[in-house]
Amino acid sequence: MDTKNLGFDSKLIHAGDFHDEYGSAVTPIYQTSTFSFKSAQHGADCFSGKDKGYIYTRIGNPTINALENKLAELENGYRGVALASGMAAVTTAYMTFLEKGAHMISTGAVYGPSRAVIESHFQKFGVEATFTDTSVLENIENAIKPNTKLLYLETPANPTIQLTDIRRASEIAHKHGIIVVVDNTFSSPYLQKPLDLGADVALHSLTKFINGHADIVGGALIAKDEDVYNKIRKTMTYMGGNMDPHQAYLVIRGVKTLSLRIDRAQESAMKVARYLENHPKIEWIKYPGLESFEQHELAKEQMTGFGSMISFGVKGGHRAGEIIMDNVHLATLAVSLGGVETLIQHPSSMTHAAVSKEDKLAAGITDGLVRFSVGIEDVNDIIADLDHALAMV
Numbered sequence: 001m002d003t004k005n006l007g008f009d010s011k012l013i014h015a016g017d018f019h020d021e022y023g024s025a026v027t028p029i030y031q032t033s034t035f036s037f038k039s040a041q042h043g044a045d046c047f048s049g050k051d052k053g054y055i056y057t058r059i060g061n062p063t064i065n066a067l068e069n070k071l072a073e074l075e076n077g078y079r080g081v082a083l084a085s086g087m088a089a090v091t092t093a094y095m096t097f098l099e100k101g102a103h104m105i106s107t108g109a110v111y112g113p114s115r116a117v118i119e120s121h122f123q124k125f126g127v128e129a130t131f132t133d134t135s136v137l138e139n140i141e142n143a144i145k146p147n148t149k150l151l152y153l154e155t156p157a158n159p160t161i162q163l164t165d166i167r168r169a170s171e172i173a174h175k176h177g178i179i180v181v182v183d184n185t186f187s188s189p190y191l192q193k194p195l196d197l198g199a200d201v202a203l204h205s206l207t208k209f210i211n212g213h214a215d216i217v218g219g220a221l222i223a224k225d226e227d228v229y230n231k232i233r234k235t236m237t238y239m240g241g242n243m244d245p246h247q248a249y250l251v252i253r254g255v256k257t258l259s260l261r262i263d264r265a266q267e268s269a270m271k272v273a274r275y276l277e278n279h280p281k282i283e284w285i286k287y288p289g290l291e292s293f294e295q296h297e298l299a300k301e302q303m304t305g306f307g308s309m310i311s312f313g314v315k316g317g318h319r320a321g322e323i324i325m326d327n328v329h330l331a332t333l334a335v336s337l338g339g340v341e342t343l344i345q346h347p348s349s350m351t352h353a354a355v356s357k358e359d360k361l362a363a364g365i366t367d368g369l370v371r372f373s374v375g376i377e378d379v380n381d382i383i384a385d386l387d388h389a390l391a392m393v
């Protein structure tokens, strides 16, 4: 079935779906490392590209390809590459678009390891990077050098919920021939489509909203055009960060309910945000759906919903935040986000522990910041849980 012209919810269910000769209703798991050739000539043709047959699972596999095709349709991209984890997607993007002597510009408040891997590994190969507040477009403009090859954006950024204007940032980058990669993990294609806004690649940690059930890690890169896609595919094949067929099967199952899950979670997040905004023990709160959010207008412009990620500071700083985390019962104290269960964590000592104190403060990751991922439980229970914990402060 041609799913290209179907609505987003129909694509979630049917795009990329693979039906075998038995008429299986869902994409089967092809748990095999290798594929036999019909003849020596057929094997040679598969390797030369004349025949599109499968060769070896690191290079391609029907279950993994089904997921890649589904994600590509959801992001309005050319094709996608699925990887073992979100970080495998990040490092594959870096390996594809950076080289010795190249410079990268990135969102300051980017996912901790996306920054740490540049500083701990890529710098030793002569890659330079500028981490800056990309929500201010002049900062991007000012950071561009003759050797800038990659603009790596995360919006909303983790964990400050700061937004970057994808359309305008991409225009600036493209004037200088710079590739734009957007980590779209926090929004998923249901709420934001970076490729439609001008980016070249959309990146995902599938671990989060797309799979949505906290039972696998996975990543993906979705390319806008064939040339960018071919480069990414080649890097993945050589670096070996491919996904496993069983992992792909679970993501295909999880993503089918993406819009249902996000609709519920963001409706609840709005109520939780209003509750926190009015609580006397809350010092500040960031949620794109609140009128008090500085970039509320930009959120309305480039996103079709405000998501379910909230950051807030409790009066009393880190100690007060600790009391909240130790006294919630429904919310799970754990890193990760975007699952059906509500999660709470402390970025400064957890997800962003590897980032230096100065860099954290420059990026707005203060000691008092608590990150809250609203799940799909009964919203009254989520609020009661926070209410009980806040009473302990």
Ligand SMILES: *Cc1c(COP(=O)(O)O)cnc(C)c1O
Binding pocket: 085, 086, 087, 088, 111, 114, 154, 158, 183, 185, 186, 204, 205, 206, 207, 208, 217, 218, 219, 336
């Ligand atoms: C979790 C996450 C990653 C890394 O993904 P893994 O699947 O954990 O490797 C990258 N970017 C963002 C925004 C994330 O939240």
